Amino acid sequence: MDLNGKNVIYIGGFGGIGEKCVEAFLKNGVKSLLILDLHCNDELLKHLQNSYKLSYVDYIPLNITNCNEIREAFQKAKAMISVFDVVVNGAGIVDEEKVDQIVQINLTGLIHSSLIALEHMSRANGGRGGCIVNISSIAGLNPTEICCIYGATKSAVLYFTRTLAKPIYFNKTGVSFITICPGGTATPMFQQAFSQMIGIKHFPQFSNVLKSMKPQSATALAENLMEVLKMAANGSTWVLNDGKIEQITFPEIWGSAMQVN
Numbered sequence: 001m002d003l004n005g006k007n008v009i010y011i012g013g014f015g016g017i018g019e020k021c022v023e024a025f026l027k028n029g030v031k032s033l034l035i036l037d038l039h040c041n042d043e044l045l046k047h048l049q050n051s052y053k054l055s056y057v058d059y060i061p062l063n064i065t066n067c068n069e070i071r072e073a074f075q076k077a078k079a080m081i082s083v084f085d086v087v088v089n090g091a092g093i094v095d096e097e098k099v100d101q102i103v104q105i106n107l108t109g110l111i112h113s114s115l116i117a118l119e120h121m122s123r124a125n126g127g128r129g130g131c132i133v134n135i136s137s138i139a140g141l142n143p144t145e146i147c148c149i150y151g152a153t154k155s156a157v158l159y160f161t162r163t164l165a166k167p168i169y170f171n172k173t174g175v176s177f178i179t180i181c182p183g184g185t186a187t188p189m190f191q192q193a194f195s196q197m198i199g200i201k202h203f204p205q206f207s208n209v210l211k212s213m214k215p216q217s218a219t220a221l222a223e224n225l226m227e228v229l230k231m232a233a234n235g236s237t238w239v240l241n242d243g244k245i246e247q248i249t250f251p252e253i254w255g256s257a258m259q260v261n
Helices: 018-027 042-051 067-081 099-121 148-164 167-173 188-196 198-202 206-212 218-231
Strands: 007-011 032-037 056-061 086-089 130-135 175-182 237-241 244-248
Touching: 007 018, 007 067, 018 032, 018 042, 018 218, 032 067, 042 056, 056 067, 067 099, 086 099, 099 130, 099 148, 099 175, 130 148, 130 218, 148 175, 148 198, 167 175, 175 218, 198 206, 218 237, 218 244
Parallel strands: 007 032, 007 086, 032 056, 086 130, 130 175, 175 237
Antiparallel strands: 237 244
């Protein structure tokens, strides 16, 4: 996808990864960028608006755990920029002691926002198609003793996203879905993980594993995300780790559940 001239919605755009990604979108010439997040980072918003005056940049408040707020936020976005070409679901937390909240933010909210975005973007509803990008994690690809709950939410994101990328959906909607699985990234959330993961609570020695990791910069991740968006096929899954890009493929255990002409 050529990002130049596109309209982008980024959910969680004021987070550690999000703030670098939203600027990367602007550097790639997007026409409009709406940041949806619980709280506004006024300083960052002003910086983006002043630095990229050829693009429209604005903020819409959003509590991703509230489905009604998600629907209202997308209605506001539609009134502001009319159509969406790219929607990124980047909201997430790592606190495994708050089981309900981590599921609501990392999974349930993402499901609601994906489905609501799909309604607006679908060619079947008068939209012009586009791409929905769901942020999973390398923790969602392979079980790890360190973060069983966080990993479970991210694994579910991967399954959900790959399912909506099936041809039967794409042929009707014109909306592609891709999954991004970041590795360890230098953000405040990564540092908080030392005290918020169940595995570390039960086995403190695991904290040494995280401390020994050399996380990639959020800037490198953002730059690689832009590269992926330029070449990613519908349904593809990408690991962005250690400043590198790798596409992940999965075995086809069975074909489509429905053969529809």
